[in-house]
Amino acid sequence: MFARVFAWLRRHPRLVDSVWTLPILGISLTVIHTYTNPPFDDRQAIPTYAYLAIVAGMCVPMIWRRRWPRVVFAVVSMVAFVHWAFNVQAGPADINVFIMLYTVAAQCAFRWSLAAVAVAEFGAALAVWRWWVEPNAPNKWSALLPFTVFTGAMWIWGLYMSTRRKYTAELEERAKRLERERDAHAQVAAAGERARIAREMHDVIAHSVSVMVVQADGASYMVDIDPARAKRAMETIGATGRQALTEMRRMLGVLREGGDAGPYAPQPGVEQLAELVDQIRSAGLPVGLTVEGVPSELPTALQLTVYRIVQEALTNTRKHAGPAATAEVNLHYGDDAVEIRIRDDGRGAAASGDGQGHGLVGMSERVALYGGSVRTGPRPGGGWEVFARLPATEARRAETSAA
Structure with a gap:
């Protein structure tokens, strides 16, 4: 409630200044008889x-003191000088000179505040010299000391408020800048997450749909010749579709507005490579899998990268290598890296593509995340080869530091 009141007051400075002027105006009108009918002869x-x-x-x-502080200070000082010149003694309204001194010091540049304090001190000296000092007093200027202290206090108070306002404005600007940077980082992170989801979706859909298309073509061909094989093909289509839906549901769960995305299936890894090869083989592509070296425990994210590289390479082989092609997947565990090599004996450089795929780009991005390297291209004598090397030690260190 108080915050709303203060915000409303800040939006109506002229009204606030008018209210603050009323007490001084009221006191000045109360003592009007001491000026129009003075009780003392002097x-x-x-x-x-x-x-x-x-x-x-x-x-x-004073109603406009915060809008035009220098002009208002000049007007008030000029009126004070005029009634001094006509020997009209200072009254309650003269306090506005000091209020304007504070306002100029708080809102204007330092040079203007310095000029204002000099004018106020000069006016105080004139008032003391004319009205509050006996002509023959030995220490006649000692009466100026209280006015000088008060003038300096108002000036210093204004300078302090000016410094505080600038500091507060700087903090607010810094907070806004940090908020903008936070929003920018959030947008970058969201873009990266969307790119990751796009790669995952590409891998899932390209692989699963390719398997389903091949099985559907085979089933339509074998339905009259060998119903049993056609039935197995249809079962493969159903299993592949369910698996694709499960993975898509898991990935798209992060895009839900609510905090509960539901239970997700674990990410595929190295252990699922045999199932992937069997699935590709059942789709009509003869493919083998060999593992060399001593298997070691790899980080989950690195295992997913290995799985997606093999999946993407075999999907491309099935799409572009030709009907009589065969493939071989080799997984080699080294001391500090894991290497994946996928070869086929298909069309190789003669294969035609639609130029719209993102598989090779996504594969390169996945490998680059771990500081690895990937090489794709036709093999001498025909066929295509995909070779990727992923440093395992860096991946383990990154996962350990993140944990």
Whole structure:
């Protein structure tokens, strides 16, 4: 509630300044008789309209003190000088000179505040010299000390408020800049996540749909010749479709608005390579799998990368190598790296592509995440080869530090 009130007051500075001017105006009108009918002989009486003009000249401009602080300070100081020149003693409205000194120091540049404090001190000296000092007093200027202290206090207070406002504005700007940077980082992270999901979706859909198309073609061909084989092909289509739906549901779960994305199946890894090869083999592509070296425990993300590289390579082989092609997958565990080599004896460089695939690009991006290398291209004598090397030690170190 108080925050809303303060925010409303900040949006209406003129109204606030008008309210603050009312007490000074009221006190000035209360003591009007001491100026129009002075009780002491040494005080000069002035007409009521003249006194009201002085009070108005020093109070009304205060309504705009925060909008035009230098102009208002000049007007108030000029009115104060005029009534000093006509020997009209200072009244309650003269406090506005010091209020404007504070305002100029708080809102204007330092040079303007320095000029304002010099003007205020000069006016205080004139007032002390004319009204509050006996002509023959030995220490007549000692009466100026309280005015000088008060003038300096108002000036320093204004400078402090100016420094504090600048510091607060700097903090607010820094907070806004950090918020913009946070939003930018969030957008970059979201873009990276969308790219990752796009690669995963490409791998799942390209592999699964290719298997389903091949099995569907085979089933339509064998349905009259060998119904049993056609039935097995249809079962493979169903199993492949269910697997694709499961993986798609798992990946798209992160895009749900709610916090509960449901239970997800584990990510495929090296242990699922045999199932992948069997699936490809059942789709009509003769493919073998060999493992060399001593199998070691690999990070989950690295295992997923190995799986997706093999999946993408075999999917491309099935799509482009030709009907009589065969393939071989070789997984080699080294001391500090794991190597994957996928070869086929198909069309090789003679194979035609639609130019719209993202598999090789996604494969390169996956390998680059682990500081590895990938090489794809036709083999001498025919066929195609995909070779990837993934440093295992860096991946283990990254997973350990993330944990």
